Amino acid sequence: MTRRRTGYYVLMYAIGAVLLAAVFGPILWLVISSLSTQAELLSVPTHFVPDHPTLARYQEIFTGAQSSVGGALRAAMVNSLVVATATVVISGVAAVFGAYAFARVRFRGKTPVLLLFLGTYMMPPLALVIPLYLIMANLGLLDTRTGLVLVNCTFTTPFLLWLLSNYFAALPVELEDAAQIDGLSRLGALFRIVLPIARPGLVTAAIMAFLASWDEFFYALIFTDSPAAKTVPVALSEFVGKYASLDFGLMAAGGVVALVPPVVFAVILQRQIMSGLAAGAVK
Amino acid sequence: MSLQRREFLGLGVAAGTAAFLAACGVPGGSSGSGATGPLRALFMKQAGYSESDINAMIGAFKAAYPKVPVEATFVAYEALHDKIVTSAAAGKFDVVLIDGQWLTEFATKKMIIDVTSRFKPDWKTTMLPVEEIVRYQDRDYAMPWVVGGKLFYYNKKLLADNGVAETDMKTWDGVLGAARTLKKKGAVKFPFVWSWAQAECVIVDYGSLLAAFGGRWQDDQGKFVFNTGGGVTALEWMKSTIDEGLTDPSSLKYIEDDVKRVLLQGQAAMVLNWDYVASAAKDPQQSKVVGDIVVTTSPIGPSGAGPACTGSSNLAITTGCERVDDAWNFVTFLASPAQQEAHPDNITPIWADSYSKASVLGDNPELAKAHGEQLKSVTDRPKVNNYNAISQVIQQQIQAALYGQQSPQAALDTAVEKANELATA
Amino acid sequence: MTGLVRQPTSAGTRAAPVPAGRPLRRAREGRYALALLTPALVVVFGIILYPLGRTLVLSFLDADSVVEAAYGFVGVRNYADLVTDPAFWQTVGRTAVFTVFSTGIELVVGVLLAQFLNQRIPGQWLFRTAVIVVWAVPTIVNANMWRWILNPNYGALNGLLLRLGLIDHYQDWIGGPGRALYVVAVVDAWKTIPLVAILLLAGMQTIPADIYEAAAIDGAGALRRFRHMTLPLLKPVIAVVIVLRTIEAFKVFDIIYIMTRGGPASGTTTIAFYAYLQAFSNQRFGLGSAIAFLTALFILALSLVYLRALRQTGSGR
Incomplete structure (x- = not known):
């Protein structure tokens, strides 16, 4: 262990302080804004500590009527949750089977198919949105959660497949081989042996897909109109207060409410996330 | 074996889904809630009638027609046009609020229905002369609802405190002089604030000034000519107010709502804005300058006229609507004299007789007067195919000039060229 | 053998590659693989490739309405109009500027941040948590938040700088047409740097500590170790990050909206x-x-580059 001079620690913690300020500063300001009255928000110079903090905006968000801004955001949170969960489940199942095929089954054309999946992951939503929109219209899936789940699967499935195939391939085959000798079928081995071992990787994959779906804006903007299916990002983009198109306080409160679930989620599971992302880069 | 069964199942699902999706080729099918279920209407927030006004009107409609429930959705104006487009394929809404400028586009693309036959003949006399706004090629496509031109607002206290006569507000020259005086005396940092963001609002402001300075959008053959005469002078005038420090540079990012806020915070002295600012100015919740704001007609320019660029929100019925009679009932109810007179705070009615009623003049006699006067001198934005794309080009070029990227003449030349291309595309 | 999918880690490998296994059990099972892949393939073909094909078809049609059923065929006119329109090329130029600038910042700050996160100091968990928090903030919240902070009349940045005496009057930070693009890129970078940093950190962590110690003993200072050892060893990961972020930057929409x-x-x-x-x-x-x-x-071309970069990471050096 090399001995470090005090200067080193000073530098490191100085950088750390800057990092924390850069990270938490803006978010803290968002919280403060959500608690400030409109008059204070419009004051120059800025009131960094509100003289008259108010919970009125949070009240409006959590207890506002169905048709109010608060009601719309609440409905959107439910929609986002449902859509993200369903997306993870559906694309997860598809991806698990497919990833297993890539990792364990030898078949012709593996490389082109992998390229195909990777290529589709890279596709900008832009390239798909117009026909998807026309298809959804035909199927009557516009402004439905089902429709949104389907379009979210377009980017989560290839991503999960690629992530999981790397992960499965890295698992030792001996266990599966042993299981097969004992009489388990291939699929049995998948379910009884591989998946339990692969749980950390599956968790990571699920988190990443969930967060990606939660964050998705473009498709939701085009495909949803009403509280029946609108997700949080779209609801946030439409935050228009009673008197002004930019009630900054209300927008801030909405933002705080919207960022709590993903941030809490990510912080709790940060170890898995970091290892999952690492697996993506380094393999 | 279980394996083979799964295999078949998988392939079967794949084949079925692929076939199903392949069968969906062309658009046009819709599965809206149709003849049963609520009537679905799309409105905008933040301008025109307020959300609570509209909800009150809907409540009254429900009382009068209990068999026709109504479901209303509100979106920001900036998102309204695209929302109408994206919801059209699915037939999501029965009634939509449309900006008068979109009428041509939606009519030619068959997104809204022709309602000429439903217009009552006596409306020609009882309604103000606003039918023109909802006409395209001699057919009517919507019910007029909120029609007006941008009015001129000034803070009389700021003027009085600095020795500026209110009579100066009658002409743009006078207004310019007043601004210089206010600036010199340090009364307010930027006497002018405008809605010159890269959005439709800058076209409205430019349109008013274009007409006031004697310019035209199009010549008699329909070709765009706003890069000549008054059109150029207007843009140069706009730029000069920025250069002289009379116009808040943030105006280049503001929409009308921001302008309202700045005026009502007492940070500007003279603005152009829609009629709903008048009552907001008297509301202590929104305004720091209650009692100081005067609303009047648009100042007169070198052309001898002070036309206001019209803006309107009208109620149209979509082609996907399967209960047109109910929808038309709803639309005419909302636009009826009774309903409009019940909510006169922000919006002035489209009916001539309403203006003699005390309830309408009530709180805001100056507004009604100004509005009525202004309707005698209005200018319209071009009514052409592809208006949206053309407007985008003009917006960009006007901004390019105001940001100093190009000279006003060059910017307008480019705009005219592109606009003529797009109009004939 | 697991072939393409499994690549050993970059220099300083830890795990040895897995042996190929018993060939008998690994016999070609094309149909079996097909069955397993079917759900994923349905998704890909049904809602990715098929729409992509239709996009191509639509681009040859005069499709100008959502409610009409029949569109006229216009061949390559849409492409011709596009390619001859200066507005299109201006847009391409802006996208390129945004991409290069954004990716550049992300890499530079990301590398430095990764280096910082790699240090073993007490409380490192706090810093790594902070980075994760930023990464998890939804894009729309990020955009709204910065729009408010940068507000020319009431924004916190103005307030802060004024109080610190660094400016004497409030400014419009987003600025005019030239500057706005860069500002938006910086705001975008705020949220995406954590991802880059974490990827680079993972790369750094595969570099064994002893080679640094050896270099330190030989007299190389911290900066030199960084420049001549860390960076070159990270090159494969950096290549992957560049291509990935470039593709993402090309797709940027939410924050601009x-x-x-x-x-x-x-x-x-x-x-x-x-x-x-x-x-x-x-x-x-x-x-x-x-x-x-x-x-x-264009993105397809970039993805091919990405795959090549990925393979180079795998094939070791």
């Missing part, structure tokens, strides 16, 4: 936003499809 709506003077109208305007604001679906297809082709 919220912060500037493409303005001022179209200064922040990048290709995705431009296509959105053409397709949904102007109802020129044929033109929008042409733009979309060109973008897709």
Whole structure:
């Protein structure tokens, strides 16, 4: 262990302080804004500590009527949750089977198919949105959660497949081989042996897909109109207060409410996330 | 074996889904809630009638027609046009609020229905002369609802405190002089604030000034000519107010709502804005300058006229609507004299007789007067195919000039060229 | 053998590659693989490739309405209109500027941040948590938050700088058409740097500590170790990150929609936003499809580069 001079620690913690300020500063300001009255928000110079903090905006968000801004955001949170969960489940199942095929089954054309999946992951939503929109219209899936789940699967499935195939391939085959000798079928081995071992990787994959779906804006903007299916990002983009198109306080409160679930989620599971992302880069 | 069964199942699902999706080729099918279920209407927030006004009107409609429930959705104006487009394929809404400028586009693309036959003949006399706004090629496509031109607002206290006569507000020259005086005396940092963001609002402001300075959008053959005469002078005038420090540079990012806020915070002295600012100015919740704001007609320019660029929100019925009679009932109810007179705070009615009623003049006699006067001198934005794309080009070029990227003449030349291309595309 | 999919880690490998296993059990099972892959393939073909194909078809049609059933065939006119329109090339230029600038910042700050996160100091967990928090903030919240902070009349940045005496009056930080693009890129980078940092950190962690110690003993200072050892060893990971972030930057839409709506003077109208305007604001679906297809082709080319970079990471050095 090399001995470090005090200067080193000073530098490191100085950088750390800057990092924390850069990270938490803006978010803290968002919280403060959500608690400030409109008059204070419009004051120059800025009131960094509100003289008259108010919970009125949070009240409006959590207890506002169905048709109010608060009601719309609440409905959107439910929609986002449902859509993200369903997306993870559906694309997860598809991806698990497919990833297993890539990792364990030898078949012709593996490389082109992998390229195909990777290529589709890279596709900008832009390239798909117009026909998807026309298809959804035909199927009557516009402004439905089902429709949104389907379009979210377009980017989560290839991503999960690629992530999981790397992960499965890295698992030792001996266990599966042993299981097969004992009489388990291939699929049995998948379910009884591989998946339990692969749980950390599956968790990571699920988190990443969930967060990606939660964050998705473009498709939701085009495909949803009403509280029946609108997700949080779209609801946030439409935050228009009673008197002004930019009630900054209300927008801030909405933002705080919207960022709590993903941030809490990510912080709790940060170890898995970091290892999952690492697996993506380094393999 | 279980394996083979799964295999078949998988392939079967794949084949079925692929076939199903392949069968969906062309658009046009819709599965809206149709003849049963609520009537679905799309409105905008933040301008025109307020959300609570509209909800009150809907409540009254429900009382009068209990068999026709109504479901209303509100979106920001900036998102309204695209929302109408994206919801059209699915037939999501029965009634939509449309900006008068979109009428041509939606009519030619068959997104809204022709309602000429439903217009009552006596409306020609009882309604103000606003039918023109909802006409395209001699057919009517919507019910007029909120029609007006941008009015001129000034803070009389700021003027009085600095020795500026209110009579100066009658002409743009006078207004310019007043601004210089206010600036010199340090009364307010930027006497002018405008809605010159890269959005439709800058076209409205430019349109008013274009007409006031004697310019035209199009010549008699329909070709765009706003890069000549008054059109150029207007843009140069706009730029000069920025250069002289009379116009808040943030105006280049503001929409009308921001302008309202700045005026009502007492940070500007003279603005152009829609009629709903008048009552907001008297509301202590929104305004720091209650009692100081005067609303009047648009100042007169070198052309001898002070036309206001019209803006309107009208109620149209979509082609996907399967209960047109109910929808038309709803639309005419909302636009009826009774309903409009019940909510006169922000919006002035489209009916001539309403203006003699005390309830309408009530709180805001100056507004009604100004509005009525202004309707005698209005200018319209071009009514052409592809208006949206053309407007985008003009917006960009006007901004390019105001940001100093190009000279006003060059910017307008480019705009005219592109606009003529797009109009004939 | 697991072939393409499994690559050993970059220099300083830990795990040895897995042996190929018993060939008997690994016999070619094409049909079996097909069955397993079917759900994923349904998704890919049904809702990715098929629409992509239709985008191509639409780009050859005069599709200008959502409610009409039959569109006229116009061949390559949409592409011709596009390629001859200076506005299109301006948009491409802006997208390129945004991409290069954004990716550049992300890499530079990301590398430095990764280096910092790699240090073993007490309380490191706090810093890593902070980075994760930023990464998890939804894009829309990020955009709204910065729009408020940068507000020219009431924004916190103005307030802070004024109080610190660094400015004497409030400014419009987003600025005019030239500057706005860079500002939006910086705001975007705020949220995406954590991802880059974490990827680079993972790369750094595979570098064994002893080679640094050896270099330190030989007299190399911290800076030299960083420049001549860390960076070169990270090159494969950096290559992957560059291509990945480039592809993402090309797709950017959300933040522009919220912060500037493409303005001022179209200064922040990048290709995705431009296509959105053409397709949904102007109802020129044929033109929008042409733009979309060109973008897709370009990204496909970039993905091939990405795959090559990925293979180089794998094949070791």
